[in-house]
Amino acid sequence: xxxxxxxxxxxxxxxxxxxxxxxxxxxxxxxxxxxxxxxxxxxxxxxxxxxxxxxxxxxxxxxxxxxxxxxxxxxxxxxxxxxxxxxxxxxxxxxxxxxxxxxxxxxxxxxxxxxxxxxxxxxxxxxxxxxxxxxxxxxxxxxxxxxxxxxxxxxxxxxxxxxxxxxxxxxxxxxxxxxxxxxxxxxxxxxxxxxxxxxxxxxxxxxxxxxxxxxxxxxxxxxxxxxxxxxxxxxxxxxxxxxxxxxxxxxxxxxxxxxxxxxxxxxxxxxxxxxxxxxxxxxxxxxxxxxxxxxxxxxxxxxxxxxxxxxxxxxxxxxxxxxxxxxxxxxxxxxxxxxxxxxxxxxxxxxxxxxxxxxxxxxxxxxxxxxxxxxxxxxxxxxxxxxxxxxxxxxxxxxxxxxx
Numbered sequence: 023x024x025x026x027x028x029x030x031x032x033x034x035x036x037x038x039x040x041x042x043x044x045x046x047x048x049x050x051x052x053x054x055x056x057x058x059x060x061x062x063x064x065x066x067x068x069x070x071x072x073x074x075x076x077x078x079x080x081x082x083x084x085x086x087x088x089x090x091x092x093x094x095x096x097x098x099x100x101x102x103x104x105x106x107x108x109x110x111x112x113x114x115x116x117x118x119x120x121x122x123x124x125x126x127x128x129x130x131x132x133x134x135x136x137x138x139x140x141x142x143x144x145x146x147x148x149x150x151x152x153x154x155x156x157x158x159x160x161x162x163x164x165x166x167x168x169x170x171x172x173x174x175x176x177x178x179x180x181x182x183x184x185x186x187x188x189x190x191x192x193x194x195x196x197x198x199x200x201x202x203x204x205x206x207x208x209x210x211x212x213x214x215x216x217x218x219x220x221x222x223x224x225x226x227x228x229x230x231x232x233x234x235x236x237x238x239x240x241x242x243x244x245x246x247x248x249x250x251x252x253x254x255x256x257x258x259x260x261x262x263x264x265x266x267x268x269x270x271x272x273x274x275x276x277x278x279x280x281x282x283x284x285x286x287x288x289x290x291x292x293x294x295x296x297x298x299x300x301x302x303x304x305x306x307x308x309x310x311x312x313x314x315x316x317x318x319x320x321x322x323x324x325x326x327x328x329x330x331x332x333x334x335x336x337x338x339x340x341x342x343x344x345x346x347x348x349x350x351x352x353x354x355x356x357x358x359x360x361x362x363x364x365x366x367x368x369x370x371x372x373x374x375x376x377x378x379x380x381x382x383x384x385x386x387x388x389x390x391x392x393x394x395x396x397x398x399x400x401x402x403x404x405x406x407x408x409x410x411x412x413x414x415x416x417x418x419x420x421x422x423x424x425x426x
Contacts, residue, residue: 024051025105025122033100042227042335052102055125056118066114091115142176142189150174150181151193158199220313222333227341230305230332237302244345245306247276248352255362256311257370258284259352261345265394266385267378268348269407270370272362276310282317289321289328291406297328304331305342351377354419369424371408376423379412 027037034052038045061069070076070089094115097104103120104110110117142150153174157167164181168174176184184190185197234240242263248270249256256273258281273280285304289297306312318331334341355373356362378390385393391411394404404410 024048024125025120028052028101028103028120029106031096031101031107034102035100037101040228042338042341049102051125052120055122055128056103056120057124059117059119061114061116069114142184147184147189148193150176151190151195154181154190155194155199158195164200220308222308222315225315225330225332227332227335227338230303233303233330233332240302241300242303242305243301244342245304245312246342246345246349247281247309247311248349248356249276250358250360250362255365257352257356257362259345259349261342261348262394263344265397265403266382266390267374267394267404267407267409268345268352268390269374269409270352272365272367272370278311278314278317279322281311282314282322285318285328286322292401294321294326294328296401302329304329305334306331307334307339307342308336348377351380351419355421355423357421360421360424365424371410373423375408375410376412376417376419378409379414379417380419381414 023041024037027040032040034045034048038048041048068089069091070086071092072088072090076086076088092115094113096107097115097118102118104113104117105119107113107117153171154164154167164178168176168178168181174181182200185195185200188196190196234242244261244263246259246261247256248259254274254276256276257270258273259268259270261268271284288301292300304318312318312331312333315331315333319329320327339346352373355376356365375391378394381387381389391404391409394409395411398404
Protein backbone atom coordinates (compact mmCIF):
# COMPACT_ATOMS: atom_id res chain seq x y z
CA UNK A 23 0.00 0.00 0.00
CA UNK A 24 2.91 2.40 0.67
CA UNK A 25 4.50 1.84 -2.74
CA UNK A 26 1.11 2.32 -4.37
CA UNK A 27 0.71 5.66 -2.61
CA UNK A 28 4.21 6.75 -3.67
CA UNK A 29 3.55 5.80 -7.29
CA UNK A 30 0.28 7.77 -7.21
CA UNK A 31 2.20 10.74 -5.71
CA UNK A 32 -0.03 10.72 -2.65
CA UNK A 33 1.09 12.66 0.46
CA UNK A 34 2.16 10.75 3.56
CA UNK A 35 -1.03 11.74 5.37
CA UNK A 36 -3.16 10.10 2.67
CA UNK A 37 -1.00 6.94 2.70
CA UNK A 38 -1.20 6.79 6.50
CA UNK A 39 -4.99 7.15 6.45
CA UNK A 40 -5.27 4.35 3.90
CA UNK A 41 -3.27 1.85 5.96
CA UNK A 42 -4.54 3.04 9.35
CA UNK A 43 -1.18 4.28 10.65
CA UNK A 44 0.22 7.61 11.79
CA UNK A 45 1.86 9.82 9.17
CA UNK A 46 5.13 9.84 11.12
CA UNK A 47 5.20 6.04 10.98
CA UNK A 48 4.88 6.14 7.19
CA UNK A 49 7.61 8.77 6.96
CA UNK A 50 10.00 6.70 9.07
CA UNK A 51 9.27 3.58 7.01
CA UNK A 52 10.01 5.36 3.72
CA UNK A 53 13.22 6.94 5.02
CA UNK A 54 14.36 3.59 6.42
CA UNK A 55 13.91 1.62 3.21
CA UNK A 56 14.61 4.12 0.44
CA UNK A 57 17.81 3.85 -1.56
CA UNK A 58 19.72 6.76 -3.05
CA UNK A 59 20.71 6.91 -6.70
CA UNK A 60 23.29 9.66 -7.16
CA UNK A 61 22.87 12.14 -10.00
CA UNK A 62 25.12 12.47 -13.03
CA UNK A 63 27.91 14.81 -11.95
CA UNK A 64 29.83 14.52 -15.23
CA UNK A 65 27.44 16.51 -17.38
CA UNK A 66 26.12 18.60 -14.48
CA UNK A 67 28.95 19.12 -11.97
CA UNK A 68 27.04 21.88 -10.19
CA UNK A 69 23.30 22.49 -9.80
CA UNK A 70 23.55 25.34 -7.30
CA UNK A 71 20.51 27.62 -7.27
CA UNK A 72 22.90 30.60 -7.54
CA UNK A 73 24.86 29.27 -10.52
CA UNK A 74 23.40 31.85 -12.94
CA UNK A 75 24.60 34.77 -10.83
CA UNK A 76 27.83 33.30 -9.34
CA UNK A 77 30.36 31.33 -11.40
CA UNK A 78 32.60 30.20 -8.56
CA UNK A 79 30.88 26.85 -8.21
CA UNK A 80 29.90 26.34 -11.83
CA UNK A 81 32.40 23.53 -12.33
CA UNK A 82 33.06 21.98 -8.92
CA UNK A 83 30.31 21.74 -6.31
CA UNK A 84 30.66 22.55 -2.60
CA UNK A 85 33.60 24.86 -3.21
CA UNK A 86 31.49 27.93 -2.48
CA UNK A 87 29.89 28.63 0.86
CA UNK A 88 26.78 29.85 -0.96
CA UNK A 89 26.33 26.47 -2.63
CA UNK A 90 22.72 25.30 -2.22
CA UNK A 91 21.04 22.52 -4.18
CA UNK A 92 17.46 22.96 -5.33
CA UNK A 93 14.73 21.24 -3.37
CA UNK A 94 12.08 18.82 -4.59
CA UNK A 95 8.83 18.73 -2.65
CA UNK A 96 8.06 15.17 -3.80
CA UNK A 97 11.50 13.81 -2.91
CA UNK A 98 12.19 15.81 0.26
CA UNK A 99 8.71 16.22 1.74
CA UNK A 100 5.92 13.98 0.50
CA UNK A 101 5.75 11.17 -0.42
CA UNK A 102 9.53 11.15 0.10
CA UNK A 103 10.59 8.94 -2.83
CA UNK A 104 10.95 9.20 -6.58
CA UNK A 105 9.30 5.96 -7.74
CA UNK A 106 7.42 6.53 -11.03
CA UNK A 107 7.96 10.29 -10.86
CA UNK A 108 6.89 11.76 -14.25
CA UNK A 109 9.87 14.17 -14.25
CA UNK A 110 12.50 11.57 -13.41
CA UNK A 111 14.08 11.49 -16.88
CA UNK A 112 14.85 15.21 -16.83
CA UNK A 113 15.59 15.57 -13.12
CA UNK A 114 19.20 16.48 -12.25
CA UNK A 115 18.92 15.84 -8.49
CA UNK A 116 19.91 12.82 -6.43
CA UNK A 117 17.00 10.42 -6.40
CA UNK A 118 15.52 8.20 -3.69
CA UNK A 119 13.66 5.00 -4.52
CA UNK A 120 11.54 3.13 -1.99
CA UNK A 121 12.44 -0.59 -2.17
CA UNK A 122 9.23 -2.28 -1.06
CA UNK A 123 10.62 -5.79 -1.61
CA UNK A 124 13.56 -5.19 0.69
CA UNK A 125 11.23 -3.54 3.20
CA UNK A 126 9.06 -6.65 3.26
CA UNK A 127 12.10 -8.92 3.60
CA UNK A 128 13.41 -6.82 6.51
CA UNK A 129 9.99 -7.00 8.15
CA UNK A 130 9.88 -10.79 7.87
CA UNK A 131 13.41 -11.07 9.24
CA UNK A 132 12.66 -8.77 12.19
CA UNK A 133 9.44 -10.67 12.86
CA UNK A 134 11.31 -13.98 12.93
CA UNK A 135 14.13 -12.52 14.96
CA UNK A 136 11.71 -11.05 17.54
CA UNK A 137 10.20 -14.49 18.09
CA UNK A 138 13.44 -16.23 18.95
CA UNK A 139 13.36 -17.89 22.33
CA UNK A 140 16.17 -15.72 23.77
CA UNK A 141 16.71 -12.02 24.22
CA UNK A 142 19.39 -12.04 21.56
CA UNK A 143 19.41 -11.29 17.86
CA UNK A 144 21.26 -13.42 15.31
CA UNK A 145 23.64 -10.56 14.66
CA UNK A 146 24.44 -10.16 18.36
CA UNK A 147 24.98 -13.92 18.72
CA UNK A 148 27.47 -13.90 15.85
CA UNK A 149 29.37 -10.93 17.30
CA UNK A 150 29.56 -12.47 20.80
CA UNK A 151 30.68 -15.81 19.40
CA UNK A 152 33.35 -14.08 17.33
CA UNK A 153 34.84 -12.62 20.51
CA UNK A 154 34.51 -15.71 22.69
CA UNK A 155 35.51 -18.54 20.31
CA UNK A 156 39.29 -17.84 20.11
CA UNK A 157 39.45 -17.12 23.86
CA UNK A 158 37.60 -20.31 24.79
CA UNK A 159 40.06 -22.21 22.59
CA UNK A 160 42.77 -20.78 24.85
CA UNK A 161 40.90 -22.30 27.80
CA UNK A 162 39.83 -18.97 29.24
CA UNK A 163 36.77 -19.08 31.49
CA UNK A 164 33.51 -17.32 30.72
CA UNK A 165 34.04 -15.03 33.70
CA UNK A 166 37.52 -14.10 32.45
CA UNK A 167 36.22 -13.31 28.97
CA UNK A 168 33.33 -11.17 30.23
CA UNK A 169 35.61 -9.33 32.64
CA UNK A 170 38.08 -8.42 29.87
CA UNK A 171 35.40 -7.65 27.28
CA UNK A 172 32.76 -5.30 28.74
CA UNK A 173 31.38 -4.79 25.22
CA UNK A 174 29.57 -8.11 25.71
CA UNK A 175 26.44 -6.82 27.43
CA UNK A 176 25.45 -10.19 28.88
CA UNK A 177 25.93 -11.75 32.29
CA UNK A 178 27.63 -15.09 32.89
CA UNK A 179 24.34 -16.84 33.61
CA UNK A 180 22.94 -15.79 30.25
CA UNK A 181 26.08 -16.91 28.39
CA UNK A 182 25.95 -20.35 30.02
CA UNK A 183 22.26 -20.63 29.14
CA UNK A 184 22.93 -19.72 25.52
CA UNK A 185 25.71 -22.31 25.29
CA UNK A 186 23.60 -25.02 26.93
CA UNK A 187 20.82 -24.34 24.43
CA UNK A 188 23.26 -24.40 21.48
CA UNK A 189 22.71 -20.77 20.50
CA UNK A 190 26.39 -20.40 19.59
CA UNK A 191 26.80 -23.87 18.04
CA UNK A 192 26.66 -22.57 14.43
CA UNK A 193 29.69 -20.45 15.30
CA UNK A 194 31.76 -23.27 16.80
CA UNK A 195 30.91 -22.92 20.50
CA UNK A 196 29.20 -25.74 22.37
CA UNK A 197 29.12 -27.26 25.85
CA UNK A 198 32.54 -28.89 25.42
CA UNK A 199 34.16 -25.54 24.62
CA UNK A 200 33.86 -24.51 28.26
CA UNK A 201 36.79 -24.68 30.63
CA UNK A 202 34.37 -25.49 33.46
CA UNK A 203 31.77 -28.02 32.47
CA UNK A 204 28.73 -27.04 34.50
CA UNK A 205 25.51 -29.00 34.64
CA UNK A 206 22.71 -26.43 34.26
CA UNK A 207 18.99 -26.94 34.49
CA UNK A 208 17.18 -26.50 31.19
CA UNK A 209 13.88 -24.54 31.50
CA UNK A 210 10.89 -26.85 31.24
CA UNK A 211 8.88 -24.38 29.22
CA UNK A 212 11.50 -23.76 26.57
CA UNK A 213 9.36 -25.41 23.93
CA UNK A 214 5.97 -23.80 23.82
CA UNK A 215 3.42 -24.10 21.06
CA UNK A 216 2.59 -20.70 19.68
CA UNK A 217 -0.96 -19.52 19.37
CA UNK A 218 -2.36 -19.64 15.86
CA UNK A 219 -2.84 -16.11 14.47
CA UNK A 220 -6.41 -14.87 14.12
CA UNK A 221 -7.64 -14.24 10.59
CA UNK A 222 -9.12 -10.74 10.50
CA UNK A 223 -9.58 -10.68 6.73
CA UNK A 224 -12.66 -8.64 5.85
CA UNK A 225 -12.99 -7.35 9.42
CA UNK A 226 -10.05 -4.98 9.73
CA UNK A 227 -10.40 -1.27 10.40
CA UNK A 228 -9.93 -0.46 6.73
CA UNK A 229 -12.88 -2.76 5.96
CA UNK A 230 -14.88 -0.92 8.63
CA UNK A 231 -14.21 2.41 6.93
CA UNK A 232 -15.34 1.03 3.57
CA UNK A 233 -18.48 -0.42 5.16
CA UNK A 234 -19.36 2.93 6.76
CA UNK A 235 -18.92 4.74 3.44
CA UNK A 236 -21.42 2.34 1.90
CA UNK A 237 -23.69 2.45 4.98
CA UNK A 238 -23.29 5.94 6.49
CA UNK A 239 -26.46 5.67 8.61
CA UNK A 240 -25.53 2.39 10.28
CA UNK A 241 -25.46 2.59 14.07
CA UNK A 242 -22.15 1.49 15.57
CA UNK A 243 -21.49 0.02 19.00
CA UNK A 244 -17.94 0.23 20.31
CA UNK A 245 -17.06 -2.67 22.63
CA UNK A 246 -14.23 -2.89 25.15
CA UNK A 247 -13.16 -4.47 28.44
CA UNK A 248 -12.24 -2.72 31.72
CA UNK A 249 -10.57 -4.48 34.65
CA UNK A 250 -8.31 -3.79 37.62
CA UNK A 251 -6.62 -7.17 37.89
CA UNK A 252 -5.54 -9.57 35.12
CA UNK A 253 -7.29 -12.34 37.06
CA UNK A 254 -10.61 -10.50 36.96
CA UNK A 255 -13.43 -9.73 37.35
CA UNK A 256 -13.95 -7.89 34.06
CA UNK A 257 -16.42 -5.27 32.88
CA UNK A 258 -17.57 -5.48 29.27
CA UNK A 259 -18.64 -2.03 28.03
CA UNK A 260 -20.74 -0.97 25.05
CA UNK A 261 -20.82 2.59 23.69
CA UNK A 262 -23.75 3.36 21.37
CA UNK A 263 -22.67 5.88 18.75
CA UNK A 264 -26.10 7.25 17.84
CA UNK A 265 -27.62 7.24 21.34
CA UNK A 266 -24.28 8.24 23.00
CA UNK A 267 -25.08 6.08 26.04
CA UNK A 268 -22.70 3.51 27.51
CA UNK A 269 -23.57 0.33 29.41
CA UNK A 270 -21.52 -2.33 31.16
CA UNK A 271 -21.74 -5.96 32.27
CA UNK A 272 -19.67 -7.83 34.85
CA UNK A 273 -17.84 -11.08 33.96
CA UNK A 274 -15.91 -13.55 36.06
CA UNK A 275 -13.95 -14.87 33.07
CA UNK A 276 -12.39 -13.10 30.12
CA UNK A 277 -13.23 -15.39 27.23
CA UNK A 278 -15.20 -15.25 24.00
CA UNK A 279 -18.03 -17.40 25.33
CA UNK A 280 -18.71 -15.11 28.28
CA UNK A 281 -18.49 -11.91 26.24
CA UNK A 282 -20.68 -13.26 23.41
CA UNK A 283 -23.33 -14.37 25.91
CA UNK A 284 -24.13 -10.70 26.59
CA UNK A 285 -24.75 -10.14 22.87
CA UNK A 286 -27.09 -13.14 22.96
CA UNK A 287 -28.98 -11.69 25.93
CA UNK A 288 -29.32 -8.29 24.23
CA UNK A 289 -30.69 -9.98 21.11
CA UNK A 290 -33.15 -12.01 23.19
CA UNK A 291 -34.19 -8.90 25.09
CA UNK A 292 -34.86 -6.69 22.08
CA UNK A 293 -35.74 -9.32 19.50
CA UNK A 294 -33.81 -10.45 16.43
CA UNK A 295 -35.32 -7.95 13.96
CA UNK A 296 -34.81 -4.94 16.24
CA UNK A 297 -31.24 -6.02 17.02
CA UNK A 298 -30.29 -6.36 13.34
CA UNK A 299 -31.75 -2.94 12.51
CA UNK A 300 -30.35 -1.01 15.48
CA UNK A 301 -27.06 -2.81 16.18
CA UNK A 302 -25.72 -3.72 12.73
CA UNK A 303 -22.05 -2.98 13.50
CA UNK A 304 -19.75 -3.70 16.44
CA UNK A 305 -16.27 -2.15 16.57
CA UNK A 306 -13.77 -3.49 19.10
CA UNK A 307 -10.06 -4.07 19.68
CA UNK A 308 -8.09 -7.25 19.07
CA UNK A 309 -8.29 -8.54 22.63
CA UNK A 310 -8.27 -12.31 23.00
CA UNK A 311 -11.77 -12.18 24.49
CA UNK A 312 -13.20 -10.88 21.19
CA UNK A 313 -11.17 -12.81 18.60
CA UNK A 314 -13.80 -15.50 17.78
CA UNK A 315 -15.77 -13.18 15.55
CA UNK A 316 -18.32 -15.82 14.52
CA UNK A 317 -19.62 -15.96 18.11
CA UNK A 318 -20.44 -12.24 17.98
CA UNK A 319 -21.76 -12.07 14.43
CA UNK A 320 -24.07 -15.06 14.80
CA UNK A 321 -26.32 -16.23 17.61
CA UNK A 322 -24.42 -18.90 19.55
CA UNK A 323 -27.61 -20.96 19.98
CA UNK A 324 -29.34 -20.71 16.60
CA UNK A 325 -26.37 -19.74 14.39
CA UNK A 326 -28.50 -16.99 12.82
CA UNK A 327 -26.58 -13.95 11.53
CA UNK A 328 -27.28 -10.73 13.43
CA UNK A 329 -24.47 -8.14 12.96
CA UNK A 330 -21.03 -7.40 11.57
CA UNK A 331 -17.97 -7.08 13.81
CA UNK A 332 -14.81 -5.13 12.91
CA UNK A 333 -11.47 -4.87 14.72
CA UNK A 334 -9.23 -1.86 15.25
CA UNK A 335 -5.64 -2.00 14.12
CA UNK A 336 -3.11 -3.25 16.71
CA UNK A 337 -2.24 -0.65 19.36
CA UNK A 338 -4.74 1.81 17.86
CA UNK A 339 -7.30 2.34 20.61
CA UNK A 340 -7.93 5.84 19.22
CA UNK A 341 -9.92 4.22 16.42
CA UNK A 342 -12.70 3.66 18.97
CA UNK A 343 -12.12 6.94 20.75
CA UNK A 344 -15.74 7.44 21.86
CA UNK A 345 -15.60 4.34 24.02
CA UNK A 346 -12.14 5.13 25.42
CA UNK A 347 -13.05 8.73 26.30
CA UNK A 348 -16.26 7.67 28.02
CA UNK A 349 -14.23 5.29 30.19
CA UNK A 350 -13.07 8.41 32.04
CA UNK A 351 -16.55 8.61 33.54
CA UNK A 352 -16.38 4.91 34.39
CA UNK A 353 -13.05 5.39 36.17
CA UNK A 354 -14.46 8.30 38.17
CA UNK A 355 -16.79 5.81 39.85
CA UNK A 356 -14.86 2.55 39.48
CA UNK A 357 -11.28 3.60 40.17
CA UNK A 358 -8.20 1.44 39.78
CA UNK A 359 -8.09 0.54 43.48
CA UNK A 360 -11.65 -0.77 43.73
CA UNK A 361 -12.17 -4.49 44.35
CA UNK A 362 -14.36 -5.50 41.39
CA UNK A 363 -15.16 -8.87 42.99
CA UNK A 364 -17.49 -7.00 45.34
CA UNK A 365 -19.45 -5.41 42.48
CA UNK A 366 -22.77 -6.81 41.33
CA UNK A 367 -24.57 -6.24 38.05
CA UNK A 368 -27.03 -4.01 39.94
CA UNK A 369 -24.09 -1.84 40.97
CA UNK A 370 -23.13 -1.44 37.31
CA UNK A 371 -26.71 -0.53 36.36
CA UNK A 372 -26.58 2.19 39.01
CA UNK A 373 -23.13 3.44 37.95
CA UNK A 374 -24.03 3.71 34.27
CA UNK A 375 -27.36 5.36 35.12
CA UNK A 376 -25.40 8.17 36.79
CA UNK A 377 -22.91 8.31 33.90
CA UNK A 378 -25.68 8.56 31.29
CA UNK A 379 -27.45 11.24 33.34
CA UNK A 380 -24.43 13.53 33.13
CA UNK A 381 -24.83 16.52 30.73
CA UNK A 382 -22.45 16.63 27.78
CA UNK A 383 -21.13 19.73 26.10
CA UNK A 384 -21.21 17.90 22.77
CA UNK A 385 -25.00 17.51 23.25
CA UNK A 386 -25.51 21.21 24.12
CA UNK A 387 -26.04 20.41 27.76
CA UNK A 388 -28.36 17.44 27.22
CA UNK A 389 -27.65 14.03 28.73
CA UNK A 390 -27.19 10.71 26.87
CA UNK A 391 -30.28 9.47 28.76
CA UNK A 392 -32.42 12.27 27.31
CA UNK A 393 -31.11 11.70 23.79
CA UNK A 394 -31.75 7.95 23.97
CA UNK A 395 -35.24 8.60 25.38
CA UNK A 396 -35.98 10.92 22.43
CA UNK A 397 -34.71 8.42 19.83
CA UNK A 398 -36.50 5.43 21.38
CA UNK A 399 -39.87 6.61 22.55
CA UNK A 400 -41.77 3.40 21.96
CA UNK A 401 -39.46 0.39 22.27
CA UNK A 402 -38.52 0.74 25.98
CA UNK A 403 -34.87 0.92 25.00
CA UNK A 404 -33.57 2.30 28.29
CA UNK A 405 -35.82 0.13 30.44
CA UNK A 406 -34.50 -3.03 28.80
CA UNK A 407 -30.95 -1.86 29.46
CA UNK A 408 -31.84 -1.10 33.10
CA UNK A 409 -30.73 2.53 32.73
CA UNK A 410 -32.67 4.98 34.90
CA UNK A 411 -32.82 8.76 34.99
CA UNK A 412 -30.96 10.38 37.87
CA UNK A 413 -31.90 13.89 39.02
CA UNK A 414 -29.18 16.43 38.15
CA UNK A 415 -28.41 17.26 41.77
CA UNK A 416 -28.23 13.56 42.69
CA UNK A 417 -25.68 12.55 40.03
CA UNK A 418 -22.55 11.18 41.72
CA UNK A 419 -19.36 10.47 39.80
CA UNK A 420 -17.12 9.11 42.53
CA UNK A 421 -16.45 5.75 44.26
CA UNK A 422 -18.72 6.93 47.07
CA UNK A 423 -21.67 6.02 44.86
CA UNK A 424 -20.91 2.29 45.18
CA UNK A 425 -19.17 2.34 48.56
CA UNK A 426 -22.42 3.38 50.17
